[in-house]
Structures are given as structure tokens and as C-alpha cells.
Amino acid sequence: MTTIAVLGAGKIGEALLSGLIKAGRAPSDLLFTERFPTRAEELTKTYGISHVDVPTAVERADVIVVAVKPQDIEPLLDEMAPKVPGGKLVVSLCAGLPTKLFERRLPEGTAVVRVMPNTPMLVGEAMAAISGGAHAADRDLDLVEELLGSVGKVARVPEGQQDAVTALSGSGPAYFFYLVEAMIDAGILLGIPRATAADLIVQSAVGAAAMLREGGGHPVMLREAVTSPAGTTIAGIRELEKHGVRAALIDAIEAARDRSVELGRAHEEDD
Ligand SMILES: NC(=O)C1=CN([C@@H]2O[C@H](COP(=O)(O)OP(=O)(O)OC[C@H]3O[C@@H](n4cnc5c(N)ncnc54)[C@H](OP(=O)(O)O)[C@@H]3O)[C@@H](O)[C@H]2O)C=CC1
Ligand SMILES: O=C(O)[C@@H]1CCC=N1
Incomplete structure (x- = not known):
């Protein structure tokens, strides 16, 4: 062995x-x-x-x-x-x-x-x-x-892709945890007990991940299927877009990639 x-x-x-x-x-x-x-x-x-x-x-x-x-x-x-x-x-x-x-x-x-x-x-x-x-x-x-x-x-x-990978999947779980944490906080704001809010959000995350992996669907199609005309989801999506959440995520991942490059550069004089 x-x-x-x-x-x-x-x-x-x-x-x-x-x-x-x-x-x-x-x-x-x-x-x-x-x-x-x-x-x-x-x-x-x-x-x-x-x-x-x-x-x-x-x-x-x-x-x-x-x-x-x-x-x-x-x-x-x-x-x-x-x-x-x-x-x-x-x-x-x-x-x-x-x-x-x-x-x-x-x-x-x-x-x-x-x-x-x-x-x-x-x-x-x-x-x-x-x-x-x-x-x-x-x-x-x-x-x-x-x-x-x-x-x-x-x-x-x-x-050559490892710094980008580090930012995407190495750090990635932290970003999902952060999102879950924020969504649980939203539940608290809306008066849902913390344990119930955590159950609701964690199971939604598990279900969404299973659909992404096993359902073979594209994330855009999966999101569209949740987003009913004149419904609740689009009201929420509009707020996410207004607050630049997509751009913030892209910037966050770029910053993580840059930090990975920097960590390597600190040892460059030895190479
Ligand atoms: N955490 C993560 O999600 C990921 C981390 N990594 C990488 O893994 C590495 C470790 O990260 P992480 O586990 O988060 O960090 P931690 O600080 O939790 O773990 C590093 C451990 O190594 C110990 N250590 C340091 N020097 C020595 C030594 N000479 N001999 C024996 N033990 C030593 C540290 O002790 P002490 O507490 O005394 O410092 C610490 O317990 C990093 O290089 C990180 O980039 C990669 C992917 C994901
Ligand atoms: O935060 C870090 O530096 C490490 C590398 C990827 C995830 N954790």
C-alpha cells in the first residue's frame, strides 16, 4: 500500500x-x-x-x-x-x-x-x-x-491555470458558505427562526447543486425555470442586479486569482 x-x-x-x-x-x-x-x-x-x-x-x-x-x-x-x-x-x-x-x-x-x-x-x-x-x-x-x-x-x-482554479474551486466553497450565511440572515430579518431558515436554505442549496450536477441543465435555464412572470423571483433578481452582485462575484474571483499569483511571487527571487 x-x-x-x-x-x-x-x-x-x-x-x-x-x-x-x-x-x-x-x-x-x-x-x-x-x-x-x-x-x-x-x-x-x-x-x-x-x-x-x-x-x-x-x-x-x-x-x-x-x-x-x-x-x-x-x-x-x-x-x-x-x-x-x-x-x-x-x-x-x-x-x-x-x-x-x-x-x-x-x-x-x-x-x-x-x-x-x-x-x-x-x-x-x-x-x-x-x-x-x-x-x-x-x-x-x-x-x-x-x-x-x-x-x-x-x-x-x-x-498556468492553477491560480485561476484556486480562485474558482479552491476558494469557491467559502463563497457558497457566505451566500448561505447571508440568505439565512435574510430569513432572520423576515422572522423565520434561525434553525428553520438554515434548513430551508441548506436544503435549497443541496437541491440546486444536485440539479446542476445531475440534471444536466444550464444554470441560466434552471434559474429561468424558477423565475415566474410578474412573480417573486424576478423581484429579487432585480435587486441582485441593482446591487451589482454578478460584477461583485467576478471581481471577488479575480481578486482571489491575483492574490494566488502574489503568493507565488513572494518566492520568485528563489526561483
Ligand atoms: N483551507 C482551504 O480550503 C485550502 C487550503 N489550501 C492550501 O493548503 C495549505 C494549508 O492551508 P490551511 O489548511 O487552510 O492552513 P492551516 O493554517 O489550517 O494549516 C497549515 C498547518 O500547517 C502547520 N505547519 C506550518 N508549518 C509547519 C511545519 N514546518 N511542520 C509541520 N506543520 C506545519 C500549521 O501550524 P500552525 O498552526 O502552527 O501555523 C497549520 O496547522 C495552504 O497552502 C493553502 O493555500 C488549498 C486548498 C484549499
Ligand atoms: O484562502 C486560501 O488561501 C486557501 C487557498 C484556497 C482556499 N483556501
């Missing part, structure tokens, strides 16, 4: 570990590193996975998943680099960081795959986009695709 080590088991690292276990992977095939002992103990208690130090993780794992914040990458690479033996596959989940940063800092020829996942990995509904670096072979991409395929959907994209 492939041994996978997650370096930095924060929110996305934990989502991956949890998703892999739910998908049937044995905890004994998983390792993780963390900075704080209390966090490490909590994860070991919850998932039965071994906490190890970075040298042990890179030595024992076949696949080394880097899941620290982009701002924390330099000291981790310093710690990893002398210990990564040949033939290991390094998978980066870090927003903005190009494969060439890892290739430059890790031993010559190290295969690197850049991945942008999202937190719905926790429930087996991730969207992950993967791109191979200069030394990543098809078998490396196949392995990463198989791994992530057990916790959701996987797309292969050119690395």
Missing part, C-alpha cells in the same frame, strides 16, 4: 486525512506532521494516525503532501530538502506556489505535482485540479488522481 504523509495537518491537511480514511484507506498508511503537540495529539486521537517529525515523514512516505500555508514553505523546504530521497513524489496543496519552487529546492529530479483541492474533501465531494511539474511522469499524475479521486472529482489542468 502507498504510504502518504501530510506535512502540516491544518484545515486542508485534516480534510485530506479524514477524507482518505472515510474512503477506506487504513490509518496505518497515513502519517502527518504538525507544529503543536496538542494539535497532533487531537488528530491522533480522532483518526488513529501517527504523528511523526518531518525527516521521518519524508523517509517513510511514498507520497509527501505539503499542506502548510504558502508563507510557511521556506523553513519547511529547508527541513525537508536534505532528507527527501530519490523517487519520492511530492504533492503540493499550497495556493500560488509553482512546482518549480519545489523542484529548485528539493533534490534534482524530484517529481512534484501541484494540486488545488477544496475542503469538501471532508465529505468525499472535493474538486481538485492537478498539474505535473517538470519531472512528474504520467504514473505520478495517475497516482495523485487515484488518491484524490477517492475523495471527490479530479481535473488535470495546465499549471
Whole structure:
């Protein structure tokens, strides 16, 4: 069995570990590193996975998943680099960081795959986009695709699209959560108890997502089907248009893309 080590088991690292276990992977095939002992103990208690130090993780794992914040990458690479033996596959989940940063800092020829996942990995509904670096072979991409395929959907994209992907599906769940939060607030304003408002909105979101995915319909057609002549929906849509919500979403996603580029640029002098 492939041994996978997650370096930095924060929110996305934990989502991956949890998703892999739910998908049937044995905890004994998983390792993780963390900075704080209390966090490490909590994860070991919850998932039965071994906490190890970075040298042990890179030595024992076949696949080394880097899941620290982009701002924390330099000291981790310093710690990893002398210990990564040949033939290991390094998978980066870090927003903005190009494969060439890892290739430059890790031993010559190290295969690197850049991945942008999202937190719905926790429930087996991730969207992950993967791109191979200069030394990543098809078998490396196949392995990463198989791994992530057990916790959701996987797309292969050119690395040049990863900053845009980060803004769309990496950050995307946050925008949906934000929308749901705002709609629940609207329910409160209209006098609906919070728990009822949450049920109404969450189930509407689940139903809409299922129609988008399974019904094969275009979002415009699906929205038109809800929008009756002289009805309630068009009254609401007019307000959304008046407030420029479509433009705000486009601007938000562009800003997220720009931030991803910026996170990568912070390490450019090292490339
Ligand atoms: N959250 C998300 O939805 C997504 C995140 N990502 C990417 O995943 C990465 C992690 O993000 P996220 O999980 O949100 O961040 P978190 O801060 O929750 O997780 C990072 C974890 O790594 C730990 N850490 C930092 N340096 C080291 C080290 N040298 N050794 C061991 N552990 C270390 C941090 O500890 P400490 O708490 O001490 O800092 C923290 O627990 C980022 O690069 C982000 O771009 C990608 C897709 C989606
Ligand atoms: O906010 C972030 O930077 C990370 C990357 C994508 C989602 N969360």
C-alpha cells in the first residue's frame, strides 16, 4: 500500500486525512506532521494516525503532501530538502506556489505535482485540479488522481491555470458558505427562526447543486425555470442586479486569482 504523509495537518491537511480514511484507506498508511503537540495529539486521537517529525515523514512516505500555508514553505523546504530521497513524489496543496519552487529546492529530479483541492474533501465531494511539474511522469499524475479521486472529482489542468482554479474551486466553497450565511440572515430579518431558515436554505442549496450536477441543465435555464412572470423571483433578481452582485462575484474571483499569483511571487527571487 502507498504510504502518504501530510506535512502540516491544518484545515486542508485534516480534510485530506479524514477524507482518505472515510474512503477506506487504513490509518496505518497515513502519517502527518504538525507544529503543536496538542494539535497532533487531537488528530491522533480522532483518526488513529501517527504523528511523526518531518525527516521521518519524508523517509517513510511514498507520497509527501505539503499542506502548510504558502508563507510557511521556506523553513519547511529547508527541513525537508536534505532528507527527501530519490523517487519520492511530492504533492503540493499550497495556493500560488509553482512546482518549480519545489523542484529548485528539493533534490534534482524530484517529481512534484501541484494540486488545488477544496475542503469538501471532508465529505468525499472535493474538486481538485492537478498539474505535473517538470519531472512528474504520467504514473505520478495517475497516482495523485487515484488518491484524490477517492475523495471527490479530479481535473488535470495546465499549471498556468492553477491560480485561476484556486480562485474558482479552491476558494469557491467559502463563497457558497457566505451566500448561505447571508440568505439565512435574510430569513432572520423576515422572522423565520434561525434553525428553520438554515434548513430551508441548506436544503435549497443541496437541491440546486444536485440539479446542476445531475440534471444536466444550464444554470441560466434552471434559474429561468424558477423565475415566474410578474412573480417573486424576478423581484429579487432585480435587486441582485441593482446591487451589482454578478460584477461583485467576478471581481471577488479575480481578486482571489491575483492574490494566488502574489503568493507565488513572494518566492520568485528563489526561483
Ligand atoms: N483551507 C482551504 O480550503 C485550502 C487550503 N489550501 C492550501 O493548503 C495549505 C494549508 O492551508 P490551511 O489548511 O487552510 O492552513 P492551516 O493554517 O489550517 O494549516 C497549515 C498547518 O500547517 C502547520 N505547519 C506550518 N508549518 C509547519 C511545519 N514546518 N511542520 C509541520 N506543520 C506545519 C500549521 O501550524 P500552525 O498552526 O502552527 O501555523 C497549520 O496547522 C495552504 O497552502 C493553502 O493555500 C488549498 C486548498 C484549499
Ligand atoms: O484562502 C486560501 O488561501 C486557501 C487557498 C484556497 C482556499 N483556501
